[in-house]
Amino acid sequence: MPTTKFLGSALLCALLGLALSPDALAQRQTERSRQKVSAEKQRAGIQQKLAAIKREISRTEDQKEDAADTLAESEAAISDANRALRDLAGEQAETNTRLQDIAAEQERLAQTIVNQKKQLSRMLREHYVAGNEDRIKLLLSGDNPNRIARDMQLMGYVSQAQARLLGSLRDNLAQVDANRDKVENAQQELEEIAQEQRDQKALLEKEKARRAALLQTLSSRLADQRKQADRLQRDEQRMSGLVDRLTRLIREQAEAEQRRQAALAAAKAKAEAEAKERALARAKAAAEKAERERIAREEARKNGTKPVTKPEPLPEPEPPKVAEQPKPADTKPTAPPPPEVTLAPAAPAGAFASLRGRLGAPVSGAVAARFGSRRGDGPTWKGMFIKAAEGAEVRAVAQGRVVYSDWMRGFGNLIIIDHGGEYLSIYGNNQSLLKRAGDMVRPGEAIASAGNTGGNEESGLYFELRHRGKAFDPASWVKF
Template structure:
């Protein structure tokens, strides 16, 4: 059986095209580049730096007002902060590892689905090419000039068009799936690199953690007698309380200032938008009036020409567009890290008596009781709990302090709006960073005995307008 040369060439070309699509795509090794995870981490740290500078300055200001000699517990500060940071980093890395592995599983499933789809599409394309080759694919021009029945010609042309469309769609879909396979491969490679990064960071953090634990144990052994003596000093306890009150007052002021600045910014933004909208409406109205006047003039000229028996005049040039006044640049920036609460005003007060306990343990000291028999009164509650026990936020809010503080160790403070703050001290690890929004019951720290405390547990306070109040009637212990 002989085939026309044109037909044979066409079939060979399409077969070559199919074979080209079926061939595996060869990729060359690209130079190493930062992963998406690395870029996101760098952006998050840069964003966090702004407000951190303010709080660092605030801490220095509080320290300058103190006249006492250095506290023995300060020797532990660097080590306890390092242990907290290492534990938090390990927890974050474990979560990242889990998320990345889940992403890899999803990508693997998607890759399998695409592979099956591509195999099916290649089979369809091969069948179409084979039928195309056998049928000969009559040329459209030749068909039109054949002098055959017009109805048959029309039907054949339509059939040819349908076949061409089907082939084009199949080729486009196959190319899209092949491109998606390559994109998935790149994502898989990126995820594998991220897992290697995470594993490396975990090894580093574990080494830091073990080193700092040994260092802290040695320091505690050397300082134990001094710490016991200093804990019994009434003036030391009073200074700790004054330090906490000073920090709370400064935080309250900072939160109010930022909230007021944000309120004014939003008002200015709303006013600028309203002005821009009014200006745009006025300009549109002016353009509409100009268009109406131009149309009326054209109609008048056309009527006059018709009465005079003359051809209608050429259209007048369009009226010049009313120049648009440049719109003011509206500031849409997000604050570095907002200290505004993550809950509306009044939400915390409405939860009175229904707040969950911050930690599971035994209450060892209650609000108002004397410390050490004749010392100052407790401004909060101390709850005994094993080291590492999860500490949870009592309500929705935003972290406004996360760091080490003399007398309180690793300390975290959450703003709940309406001038309500909750305070969690003596933690082993701080799991949340400055500016993080937290949900009620979300883990924010783990219990410990930092800051020179004798027992492991959590020191917990509630404050309103800077003043401590009894948590017993608010929290379900």
């Protein structure tokens, strides 16, 4: 029996020894890192476009100093840190779930391998007990040929079963090694996430302390500026300018997409028409050929001679393609075009309008200011202010795509969603922005957390609805 065990162990080691070197594991980049790099590249174009819009707004407005501007950097940093922590928590939960699935699969494979090893050991033992008789000995035994043939066939079946068992065992061991790699990769990702969480928490605490100190220093100046009607008027103009530019950009992209689709449809129709013409021409030529052959056979039958087949004319050559003229050598290479910024809505036109009166409230709280009411001595409210606890979840009222997610003077951390049909929903004074420009959102999905950024006195949410750039009363659309 020791000989059998040794034989089985040696055979398994020779056939199934699969391992990865530690250096290869150390140099491997996690899948999470690669995905993050790709996502950041895709967002770069959107941020570049929105930054240009912000610069244009800043150039066209009065650059009078606002106390809230001093808080801008700190409030934006707090928003980024909170969003990063929320994203990291989601990644951590997904990675832990993946680890649990891999562990369950690993346990199943381990049990399967144990059973396969027992089966292989039993087969080797039976082979050893049988005297290790091979086919040559069996053929030279002088036994009954029928019995020899039957035994040879049985030995063939046994060999095939052994080969299948070894192949399955080899595959399972390879899967074990693959799962081990997945576990190590997931553990590395968890370590990355944990370190990023520690860094973000430290940054968040630092920025919160900085903002508290700034608020204490600027409290009197903020109180004075909140009473200035001209400041409120500038805030309103700034918002209108941003919405107009975003609307124009979205409209231009929609028109460009329509032109592109029309061009594709025209090209497809032209190709189909040309293909149909070619098919008709081939069918006509085949019919003419068949008719000529029939006439030739008929004449040959009448004359008693063999039919003469004329060689088919060669197909007409396709017109030569005109090669592109090379650019002059002294032409300077042009810079690659910037990445296309997709701000098109995630919902078809008319979908948002059909939801009138059925939209969910963006945040839970009491309405403190309604559309059209007077803001002290300043202009009227273009939206609604809803009191809410700091950190309360702000939710998207409908499906759409985020087209703006950044800090803006007068509105703090601001997020704007395009719902199609030139309808926009606007959420201001947030503590944190949980979505980035370009992100798709579903109805009721958390997009921000309520706060008092932008120099606002109370914690809550400033909410607007706009159509074609013009604000309208949300009360008849949203169930508050």
